[in-house]
Amino acid sequence: MGDYKQAIFGFQGTDPENYRAAGADFAEKVAETGKELKRLNLSRSFRSAKPVLDFVNSIIDCAGAEAFGIDGQIEDHYSKGKPDIGSVELFPPVLRPDGDINSENGENSAGDEEKWLSGEQRILSHRLAAYVRDLVDEAPVLASTSQPLVPGDIMILLRKRGDMASFLVSQLHDKMCRSPVSTGCALGSLWQCRICYR
Numbered sequence: 001m002g003d004y005k006q007a008i009f010g011f012q013g014t015d016p017e018n019y020r021a022a023g024a025d026f027a028e029k030v031a032e033t034g035k036e037l038k039r040l041n042l043s044r045s046f047r048s049a050k051p052v053l054d055f056v057n058s059i060i061d062c063a064g065a066e067a068f069g070i071d072g073q074i075e076d077h078y079s080k081g082k083p084d085i086g087s088v089e090l091f092p093p094v095l096r097p098d099g100d101i102n103s104e105n106g107e108n109s110a111g112d113e114e115k116w117l118s119g120e121q122r123i124l125s126h127r128l129a130a131y132v133r134d135l136v137d138e139a140p141v142l143a144s145t146s147q148p149l150v151p152g153d154i155m156i157l158l159r160k161r162g163d164m165a166s167f168l169v170s171q172l173h174d175k176m177c178r179s180p181v182s183t184g185c186a187l188g189s190l191w192q193c194r195i196c197y198r
Contacts, residue, residue, distance in 0.1 A: 016069050043075045049086035053077040085143040091127065094120040121164045128156060129171035136176060151176065 027037040045053055057076045065074045096119060117125075132154055139148040158165050 020069070041075055043077050045077055045079045046082075048077075048079055049082055050079055050084045051086045051088055053079055055088040083144060091124070091131075094124045094127070096120050117163050117167050122167065125164060125168040125171045128168060129175045132156075132172060133175040 023037075023039075030037040048056075053076075060068065060074050065072060068074070132151070135149065135154065136151055139150075141148055142153060145153075156168070158168075
């Protein structure tokens with residue numbers, strides 16, 4: 001656990017209230033020694049590119065620190081030494097369907113083998129797999145490598161390992177049968193898509 005902001009998203013099962021309580025407990029223990037707990041700001045990113053951090057900063061500015069349960073101002077996130085490349089793409093929210101999944105666009109009605117997964121998770125898995133397939137087929141040249149995109153350049157970050165992850169892997173296999181898919185956080189070979197869990 002790096003900081004409170006990671007706790008907001010439930011990283012490794014954390015809860016922001018527990019994180020806040022632990023901070024208050026440490027502050028009290030430090031105060032008993034006659035000193036004050038110094039809170040450090042983790043605004044510098046060593047992994048994320050500027051477009052990702054700019055997006056995060058915009059969301060925080062729009063929603064306000066209070067929406068994240070943070071008292072006071074949240075400093076802008078920045079990346080030092082990383083190239084200014086990359087993009088952020090948002091998918092429309094997937095709402096709970098009223099009936100069967102639309103059979104158009106490859107989003108077929110769930111068979112018995114898929115009923116263990118909610119309709120919206122099936123829809124999102126179908127859409128993600130189709131998007132990855134189209135992106136791999138398009139194979140745009142990446143500014144970071146000057147090489148065409150391969151499946152190993154794509155990472156899908158999920159909140160937790162679970163049923164949706166398993167179903168998403170099956171959909172990637174189905175839509176990209178020529179490209180093996182790995183799960184877990186290992187990087188794997190460059191020709192493999194990666195599914196990572198927070």
